[in-house]
Amino acid sequence: MDLLRSLPIGLYLEKPLTWLHKLDPRVKLIWLMSFLLAPILCNSEWRLVLVGLLIILTLMARIPLRVWRQQMGWLIMLSILVFLITALTPDGLAVTSQPRLLESDLSLPQPTSYSYVLLDKKPLFITRHSLDLGIRISTLIFLLIYSTNLYLLTTAPEEITAGLEDLLEPLRRFKIPITEITLTLTLSLRFIPLVLEEVQNLIRSIRTRAINWQKLGIKRSLQVWLVVVEKLLENLLMRAEEIAIAMEVRGFTSPNEHRVQWHQLSLIQGDWIALGMLIPFWYARFILG
Template identity: 80%
Template sequence: MDLLRSLPIGLYLEKPITWLHQLDPRVKLVWLMTFLASPILAHPFWQLGVVGILILLTIAARIPIRVWRQQMGWLIVLSILTFMITAIAPDGLAVNAQPRLLDGDLSLPQPTDYDYILFDKGRLITRRSVELGIRISTLIFILIYSTNLYLLTTAPEEITAGLEDLLEPLRHLKLPITEIMLTLTLSLRFIPLVLEELQNLARSIRTRAINWKKLGIKRTLQVWLVVVEKLLENLLMRAEEIAVAMEVRGFTNPNEHRVQWYQLRLIQWDWVALAILIPFWWARFIWGRM
């Protein structure tokens, strides 16, 4: 069991380096906010279009199939199950219809072929339930996968460097931007250490071949309390080692001891990506309105 490689989301793809890797992190962050904001109050077909754009970006970037399957496979299953459950659930418009005719049946020709009920064979499926299913399933997919694609093609140092540059105007409000970004960088770098400690503890428990059935509930809880205590102890020791290493290297004031993790510069393709935002939002307000 390797937790550092078996997690299906949130990992950075170091190799191969795609054209998405080469884009400026600030440009990718702007596009991430665009993907997250444009589906809000949009037409269901627009939301499906955004899903298609994300899939085309993944294919165009030539991300390996093994990574694509690991990152997107479970998410597609989750979205399909969400759509199916929402489609067969009540649509929220449960109105008790009262017959208007006293006797007989009067059939009148309908002006259009519109039919609110799409399927009525033991389970009622309406247009609104299908629309709600599309909305919920696509929003879940866009929210998770767009963020994951950003993390997949952007190193933690690039993320913090881009955020620090975008939050630079807040320095006039006396906000400690450098300290916040340094804390964020250390937090992102500390996540693999947490996974490594969890992995080591899991392996140590498995090698001891503990018979959990014979232990009982009370002794099982005692074992897990010992494991949690050991995990916290190891993490605190790792944090102390990082603090000592930073102090030895002179990181006493972030404004005086700044390290440039990543050199920010806009290339030609960054300007092209920013220019595409204009027709994208124009299409959103023209065709994506409800």
């Protein structure tokens, strides 16, 4: 088992280099915030449009099918499961009413074909409210997770921190430590593969010992896992100390000294086109959404 390759979300795709990779990280961050803010207080139709836009964007970027299936397959299954559960459960409007007239007097022709209950076949019962609620929750889960995942998939960690530092530059006037924040974010992003590597090594060490968990029982199994967690924390603290010593040796005594610029950010033609597309996007959001 290789956690560094089998992790279903949050990995950076180095190759092939798509046109999404070439966009400025600041532009992609603005579009990410647009996809995260656009579903707020909007109707179900607009949320379905946003889901379609993300899928079309993925197809246009020509991301490999193996990555697309690994990144989106489980998320689509989760969204469909949430939609079915929400649509089939009671909608919360469990108001019981008793007619004041006889049933024979209530059988009047309806002026329209409107019906609050869409499906009433035991045990299936779907109303307009439960259907709308299912669409809202499932699309919100898909948009929040996949838009962020697509951003991480096509943006290197150093580009993310460089873009954030540039966008947060005006906050220096309020004496906010922008450089310290971005440096901490860079180190945390670089530390994630080390955590996965330590977890992977511990799991492999347990598998090689062929422990019979049934004979151990629940109490002894918990004791073994507590030892594993303790060893994991010890290894991670040792790795963090090694990184700190290495930074001090190389002169990283403060964030403003011995700084390394990984990327020179500059907007090109494609970036300006992507920024221009925000205007019709938000116009459609306020008119249709």
